[in-house]
Amino acid sequence: MSLISGKKTIVxxxxxxxxxxxxxxxxxxxxADVVYSSTECFV
Amino acid sequence: MNSVIKAASxxxxxxxxxxxxxxxxxxxxxxxxxxSEFLKKLPASIRSYDDVLAYAPNQTYIGNMTPAxxxxxxxxxxxxxxxxxxxxxxxxxxxxxxxxxxxxICDVFDLVLLDKDFVAATKDKFAAGPAVTPEMAARVKEGxxxxxxxxxxxxxxxxxxxxxxxxxxxxxxxxxxxxxxSAHVIHENLVSKAxxxxxxxxxxxxxxxxxxxxxxxxxxxxxxxxxxxxxxxGNFAKAAAEIAGLSNATGxxxxxxxxxxxxxMITAAALVKSGAYDCVAVTAGGATAKLGMNSKDHxxxxxxxxxxxxxxxxxxxxxxxxxxxxxxxxxxGRHTVGSGSSPQAVTSALVSNALxxxxxxxxxxDKYAAEMQNPDLTKPAGAGDVxxxxxKMIGALAVTRGEMEKPALATFPAERGMVGWAPTQGHIPSxxxxxGFCREEILAGKVKTAMIIGKGSLFLGRMxxxxxxxxxxxxxxxxxxxxxxxxxxxxxxxxxxxxxDFAMSLMGQEEK
Numbered sequence: 001m002s003l004i005s006g007k008k009t010i011v012x013x014x015x016x017x018x019x020x021x022x023x024x025x026x027x028x029x030x031x032a033d034v035v036y037s038s039t040e041c042f043v
Numbered sequence: 044m045n046s047v048i049k050a051a052s053x054x055x056x057x058x059x060x061x062x063x064x065x066x067x068x069x070x071x072x073x074x075x076x077x078x079s080e081f082l083k084k085l086p087a088s089i090r091s092y093d094d095v096l097a098y099a100p101n102q103t104y105i106g107n108m109t110p111a112x113x114x115x116x117x118x119x120x121x122x123x124x125x126x127x128x129x130x131x132x133x134x135x136x137x138x139x140x141x142x143x144x145x146x147x148i149c150d151v152f153d154l155v156l157l158d159k160d161f162v163a164a165t166k167d168k169f170a171a172g173p174a175v176t177p178e179m180a181a182r183v184k185e186g187x188x189x190x191x192x193x194x195x196x197x198x199x200x201x202x203x204x205x206x207x208x209x210x211x212x213x214x215x216x217x218x219x220x221x222x223x224x225s226a227h228v229i230h231e232n233l234v235s236k237a238x239x240x241x242x243x244x245x246x247x248x249x250x251x252x253x254x255x256x257x258x259x260x261x262x263x264x265x266x267x268x269x270x271x272x273x274x275x276x277g278n279f280a281k282a283a284a285e286i287a288g289l290s291n292a293t294g295x296x297x298x299x300x301x302x303x304x305x306x307x308m309i310t311a312a313a314l315v316k317s318g319a320y321d322c323v324a325v326t327a328g329g330a331t332a333k334l335g336m337n338s339k340d341h342x343x344x345x346x347x348x349x350x351x352x353x354x355x356x357x358x359x360x361x362x363x364x365x366x367x368x369x370x371x372x373x374x375x376g377r378h379t380v381g382s383g384s385s386p387q388a389v390t391s392a393l394v395s396n397a398l399x400x401x402x403x404x405x406x407x408x409d410k411y412a413a414e415m416q417n418p419d420l421t422k423p424a425g426a427g428d429v430x431x432x433x434x435k436m437i438g439a440l441a442v443t444r445g446e447m448e449k450p451a452l453a454t455f456p457a458e459r460g461m462v463g464w465a466p467t468q469g470h471i472p473s474x475x476x477x478x479g480f481c482r483e484e485i486l487a488g489k490v491k492t493a494m495i496i497g498k499g500s501l502f503l504g505r506m507x508x509x510x511x512x513x514x515x516x517x518x519x520x521x522x523x524x525x526x527x528x529x530x531x532x533x534x535x536x537x538x539x540x541x542x543x544d545f546a547m548s549l550m551g552q553e554e555k
Contacts, residue, residue, distance in 0.1 A: 015510060020508075021384040038502075039502050042421065043429055
């Protein structure tokens with residue numbers, strides 16, 4: 001049972017860090033529900 | 044036969060008034076919080092032209108110092124001044140007044156109207172610029188009354204042009220209804236076109252060729268031109284070629300966000316290698332929207348607004364001359380639809396997969412140029428040191444693959460990479476700022492191979508959630524220009540002719 005299991009999550013990824021879809025896969029695997037996910041570009 | 048890189052040019056245009064009036068961050072703030080502290084502090088945070096010249100990353104961009112020399116200066120760089128020069132071996136840093144005249148000569152539909160006093164005060168200075176030809180100077184139009192300019196901006200939906208905070212011109216809309224031809228879009232597109240023209244002129248000078256030798260131009264900027272029936276119809280490339288005097292060129296636009304320059308370089312190399320063209324220029328102007336993009340964070344931290352220049356570059360790709368560095372199209376990395384988005388998947392797709400297919404390791408490449416954003420601009424905004432992050436990832440992948448010992452990871456960024464020096468102008472920093480230095484270092488024998496990596500944020504266009512990227516390798520010339528092959532053909536032709544003549548002479552003897 002992870003810390004985020006069963007929680008609703010908002011994912012904001014970074015193009016040059018860890019992008020949204022990659023974080024999304026991780027939090028889903030940890031049992032969380034992704035309600036919003038996007039990747040931002042800061043450059 | 045691989046194509047080669049004959050020359051490169053890099054230009055910056057200092058446009059302080061455009062930060063305030065055309066940068067997307069200040070423009071958005073004016074809508075959502077017109078009385079904000081940020082907007083009040085912005086004008087005083089903007090640097091002078093002299094300060095922009097004395098900024099070490101800018102001098103690196105135009106070639107007056109190398110990335111290695113820049114790396115020796117302790118960061119941050121914005122509080123240290125160096126020898127300020129307008130011109131460098133790759134190009135120049137153009138001041139705003141001259142750039143506005145450059146925009147005017149790039150306008151062929153009488154959409155840019157300038158104040159008559161401003162034109163009179165600037166036109167000689169513009170004509171004396173290092174890359175302005177007499178033909179370009181002759182295109183400067185006389186100015187208009189200040190009252191007419193003000194009326195266009197206040198009542199007729201025109202975009203204002205400012206110099207030293209004063210309204211000195213207007214860009215008119217090109218259609219009453221079509222938003223694709225609004226004054227805002229025309230302004231943005233003319234800025235991009237003008238930067239490309241300046242880069243192309245410096246490219247012609249740097250290459251030592253006649254402008255008519257360029258057969259094809261590929262524009263890889265981030266703007267779109269067209270009308271209501273074809274929003275992104277194009278073609279910036281041919282439009283810029285016209286003003287730059289490339290009379291024998293046609294061209295096309297290649298788009299892909301920040302990855303576009305790398306895509307364009309691969310396209311140019313392929314066109315030349317295929318024999319379709321012998322001489323192709325890849326070019327791009329800058330993006331007004333990105334001026335002052337991170338200025339809120341810069342101002343919050345008591346720094347000047349550092350995103351105060353537009354960027355431009357051009358690279359000349361020609362048939363193999365046996366001397367200049369080659370573009371090796373056997374090693375092309377690409378992030379595909381199925382590559383995945385984790386940092387490891389992205390780096391594998393762009394770097395190690397292509398190398399592995401050619402029997403090479405990550406450590407077989409001397410230098411990597413991924414995203415060369417200036418960390419002075421990105422670190423205060425929370426985006427970190429982007430080039431360094433890329434080098435750490437490439438190095439970590441080399442360790443994971445067993446191609447490098449873990450302790451070597453600490454020195455990998457310095458040995459195989461470099462500090463970033465390019466402005467955050469989207470496509471401008473994406474791998475290509477190193478091509479000019481790369482060509483020189485390969486010619487000097489200091490570097491044998493370099494990988495240029497372009498990455499693009501496709502998701503910003505809301506057509507896909509995917510990211511994109513491609514890479515290619517530049518290597519020392521093998522020395523085989525194909526001249527011997529031509530020689531061999533010539534020899535065969537001569538032998539055939541000689542045998543024919545001999546046969547004819549025998550026939551002639553028999554007849555006798």
